[in-house]
Amino acid sequence: MNLAIRDIRHNILRFVLTGVGLGGLLGIVITMAGIYEGALTDALRLPRASNPDLWVVQPKTKGPFAEPSRIPRDTRNLVRRLPGVAASGAVTFQTVQATTEGRHLRLFVVGYEPGRLGGPADLVAGHSITESHYQMVADASSGLRLGEEVPLGPYGDRYTVVGLTRGMVTSAGDPVAWITLLDAQTLQFSVPPPLQRREKALGRSPPATADVNAVLVRLDPGVSKTAVAREIDRWKHLSAVTEAQEEGYLTVFVIEKMQRQLGMFMGILIVVSAVIVALIVYTLTMDKLRSIATLKLVGAPDRTIVGLIVQQALILGVAGFALGVGLVWAFKDYFPRRVQMEPRDIAILFAITVMVCLVASALSVRTAVRIDPAKALTG
Amino acid sequence: MSEMADPQALVELRGISKHFGKGPTRVDALIDITMTALAGEVVGLVGPSGSGKSTLLNVVGCVTEPSLGWMRFNGDTVYDGRWVRRDLRRLRLEKIGFIFQTHNLLPFLTAVENVMEVMELAGARQAEARVRAVQMLEYLEVGQRRNALPAQLSGGEAQRVAIARALANRPKIILADEPTAPLDSVRAGIVMDLLRRIATDQAATILVVSHDEKIFDRFDRILYLRDGRLVRDGYQPQLSKSPPAGSG
Numbered sequence: 001m002n003l004a005i006r007d008i009r010h011n012i013l014r015f016v017l018t019g020v021g022l023g024g025l026l027g028i029v030i031t032m033a034g035i036y037e038g039a040l041t042d043a044l045r046l047p048r049a050s051n052p053d054l055w056v057v058q059p060k061t062k063g064p065f066a067e068p069s070r071i072p073r074d075t076r077n078l079v080r081r082l083p084g085v086a087a088s089g090a091v092t093f094q095t096v097q098a099t100t101e102g103r104h105l106r107l108f109v110v111g112y113e114p115g116r117l118g119g120p121a122d123l124v125a126g127h128s129i130t131e132s133h134y135q136m137v138a139d140a141s142s143g144l145r146l147g148e149e150v151p152l153g154p155y156g157d158r159y160t161v162v163g164l165t166r167g168m169v170t171s172a173g174d175p176v177a178w179i180t181l182l183d184a185q186t187l188q189f190s191v192p193p194p195l196q197r198r199e200k201a202l203g204r205s206p207p208a209t210a211d212v213n214a215v216l217v218r219l220d221p222g223v224s225k226t227a228v229a230r231e232i233d234r235w236k237h238l239s240a241v242t243e244a245q246e247e248g249y250l251t252v253f254v255i256e257k258m259q260r261q262l263g264m265f266m267g268i269l270i271v272v273s274a275v276i277v278a279l280i281v282y283t284l285t286m287d288k289l290r291s292i293a294t295l296k297l298v299g300a301p302d303r304t305i306v307g308l309i310v311q312q313a314l315i316l317g318v319a320g321f322a323l324g325v326g327l328v329w330a331f332k333d334y335f336p337r338r339v340q341m342e343p344r345d346i347a348i349l350f351a352i353t354v355m356v357c358l359v360a361s362a363l364s365v366r367t368a369v370r371i372d373p374a375k376a377l378t379g
Numbered sequence: 380m381s382e383m384a385d386p387q388a389l390v391e392l393r394g395i396s397k398h399f400g401k402g403p404t405r406v407d408a409l410i411d412i413t414m415t416a417l418a419g420e421v422v423g424l425v426g427p428s429g430s431g432k433s434t435l436l437n438v439v440g441c442v443t444e445p446s447l448g449w450m451r452f453n454g455d456t457v458y459d460g461r462w463v464r465r466d467l468r469r470l471r472l473e474k475i476g477f478i479f480q481t482h483n484l485l486p487f488l489t490a491v492e493n494v495m496e497v498m499e500l501a502g503a504r505q506a507e508a509r510v511r512a513v514q515m516l517e518y519l520e521v522g523q524r525r526n527a528l529p530a531q532l533s534g535g536e537a538q539r540v541a542i543a544r545a546l547a548n549r550p551k552i553i554l555a556d557e558p559t560a561p562l563d564s565v566r567a568g569i570v571m572d573l574l575r576r577i578a579t580d581q582a583a584t585i586l587v588v589s590h591d592e593k594i595f596d597r598f599d600r601i602l603y604l605r606d607g608r609l610v611r612d613g614y615q616p617q618l619s620k621s622p623p624a625g626s627g
Contacts, residue, residue: 001492001499003485010487010528294483297442298544299472300500374442376483377433377556 003304004311011284018280019316023323025273026353030328031335032262032269033345038338039258043171043250046110047243049121050091052216053225055246056232059239064093064214066249071238073185073210076116079238082231084223089117090212092184095174100150105142107177108170109152111184117216120178126163133183137163142175152179153187171255173337185209270356273320278360281313285364289371296373309364310357317357321350388415388451389551389584390439395448395458397434397607408434409445410607416584416600418551421575423595424588426604432588433556435604439586440475440554441467453551472501476545476583480557482537484529490516490540491525497547515543519573535566542573546581553577555587564593571597 008015047055047065056079057069076090092111099105112118114129120137126146129135136159138144149158159179168176179187189209191199199205217240219228229240241249285292292305325346332339397409409431416422424432437443438450441457450458452474457463464470471477484493494512499505516522519539521532529537538558545553555574559567571594578585587598595601603611 001488001496001505003487003496006492007487290483291485291487294479294485295496296468297440297471297477298497298500299468299470301468304500372442374437376477376479377437377440377442 002311003308004315007284007288007308008312008315014280014284015316015319018276019319019323022273022276022316022320023327025269025276026321026324026349027327028324029266029269029273030324030341030346030349031332031339032266033349034328034332034339034341035335035337036255036259036262037340037342037345039171039173040251040255041340042169042173042338043255044247045168046108046170046176047246047250049168050118050216051121051218052117052243053219054217054229054232054240054242056088056215056217056238056240057213059237061239062249062253063241063246064091065246066253069213070211071213071215073181073212075212075215075238076113078235079215079217079232082228084220084228085217086220087117087218089113089119089216090181090214091118091216092181092188092213094184094188096152096187098150098152100144100148103143105144105150106174107138107142107150108172108174109184109187110176110178111181111188111212112178113181117218120163120165120168120176122165123163124166126161128163129178129180130162132180134159135162136160136177136179137165138177139168139175140164140166141169142177144177150177153190154192157183159183167338169338171250171258181212185211270352273353274356274360277313277316277357278363280316281309281361282364282367284312285309285368289368290376292368293371293373293375296371297376302369305368306365309368310361313357313361313364314354317353317360321353387417389418389420389453390414390416390586391451392439393449395435395438395445395450397431397438397443397445397447407607409438412448412609414602414609414612416586418582418584419578420599421571421578421585421587421597423598423601424586424604425590425595425601429606430604431607432604434607436554436556436586436588439552440477441471472497473548474550474552476548476550476553478538478541478545478553478555478558480560482529482534482541484532484537484541484544486529489526489528490521490532490536490543493529493540494543494547497544501548512543512547515546516540519543534561535569538562538566538570539573542570542577546577549581551581551583553583553585555585557589557591558587559589559591559594567591567594568597 055063056075057063058071061067061069073090076088079085080088089112094109096107096109098107119128129137134157136150138161144161146161146164148161151158186209189211219225225242229242232238232240295305328341392412392414395409395412398405398407400406412435424435426432434443438445444462445458488496491512494515495508498508498511513522513525516525519542521536521539524532524536559570562570574585577583602609
């Protein structure tokens with residue numbers, strides 16, 4: 001006969017309420033792990049979608065995602081002529097704010113040259129950019145629809161959405177949009193006429209608008225990435241990083257802080273969960289002191305007593321965990337950020353929950369094991 | 380162990396003493412208690428508060444370790460200056476049944492489960508334990524209440540379930556601590572009749588601690604304790620004629 005289940009049945013309301021609270025807390029922990037995984041996926045999605053072998057960027061920078069990079073546009077042609085290079089494409093990246101149909105949009109805009117590397121992959125609706133100006137491919141998470149016009153830039157140039165992708169967002173959760181490189185350069189580098197006049201009056205040349213942020217390079221099969229990167233590095237005004245290095249920078253510099261922050265919150269919530277489990281199991285144990293003394297008096301071994309307490313803690317933890325997973329599973333699509341539940345994370349959190357329950361029941365077990373069976377005989 | 384054991388005794392104590400504390404704070408709870416209880420006997424342990432009744436019950440129940448003396452159950456030495464068996468819980472489970480003043484049933488188990496639990500602790504399979512527990516409850520005339528939780532039972536019913544639990548593993552020694560205290564005289568009489576029947580049917584020794592004078596006439600023998608000493612050990616007819624001076 002399982003005493004733990006019988007006692008839970010007897011105190012079902014207390015258990016259910018605690019389980020729901022614990023489930024909510026563990027659900028938040030699981031969500032945080034999911035947000036981290038989602039951010040990691042999102043951060044790596046854009047570089048992986050472009051699928052280059054090398055990123056050519058400004059020297060002594062960590063690439064276009066970790067820190068700003070600005071290189072001449074002709075870098076693309078320069079790099080293309082290197083032996084072993086199969087294809088190249090110049091790109092710009094910038095975050096823009098737009099308002100369309102009363103909605104505020106924050107987009108991560110990629111400027112690329114149609115037909116070259118850096119454009120959108122796997123369109124779910126519409127088509128790629130076919131004209132030199134004012135066309136846009138956007139991610140469906142932006143809420144934009146095909147044919148919708150989005151005003152961008154200081155002059156409110158209207159871009160028509162001609163294609164849609166799915167799941168292309170940045171680590172910050174901003175949807176990605178693609179426009180032509182020419183449009184993107186104008187958007188990023190052009191200055192309004194009054195500023196241009198002022199610069200001219202001061203004898204300064206207007207800012208260059210032909211720069212790009214990076215050049216993507218794809219190599220011929222079998223060509224060493226490090227060898228080509230070393231070749232590019234020999235030009236003092238350029239630097240090349242491999243795809244793996246770029247992903248490493250993204251993970252270390254962009255995601256790591258988020259990981260630490262979420263990790264701290266998760267740690268705090270796990271401690272709070274442990275305190276809740278410990279409190280409820282301790283309260284239930286204190287309520288049962290006489291029953292435990294009676295069990296000992298009639299001959300129950302310590303393992304029966306310990307089993308009663310530990311099983312209750314584990315049942316509470318596992319039920320709360322299952323509820324937490326269920327809640328996250330049911331509501332993850334309603335979160336503004338991607339919540340990605342990885343089986344590995346779930347398994348680790350489950351193991352942590354089990355450990356937490358075991359630790360949380362320790363005080364109760366200690367109290368129960370020390371109860372004098374003679375207490376059952378006192379009136 | 381120099382004394383000769385009584386081959387007929389189910390419970391046999393020789394020179395049992397128990398003291399708590401040391402020096403000026405020392406309390407002698409039991410002093411040189413020598414007694415025997417035979418199979419089929421219902422023995423009353425009576426005396427004023429602080430006379431050592433509960434301590435004696437705890438010692439016989441292997442809950443409290445004596446300071447001196449020796450103790451035998453059914454011919455087997457249990458205590459001889461130290462506990463002979465290390466696993467006292469197992470000893471209690473197999474040889475001793477406890478009946479408490481307040482029934483002490485586990486509140487989260489039904490009547491039948493309370494009885495089954497003790498059987499299962501002793502190694503019985505669940506199905507077998509259930510059959511035997513139901514039989515036990517029917518024997519004690521509470522079979523129809525088998526699925527009720529303790530909170531749903533009357534005081535008399537709960538006490539019968541507690542008696543069923545005490546009998547679950549067919550112990551030869553049953554220790555009862557004020558078993559009739561929460562009951563009116565009619566129900567107290569019924570419980571005592573039950574204990575008498577059990578002692579006879581199962582050839583068990585029943586030691587009953589009680590303050591309840593209404594049930595003194597139900598005991599075969601009464602052991603009077605005062606200040607930790609056994610001042611009178613007598614059969615009922617003798618006692619009714621000459622109650623000991625100062626007994627409570």
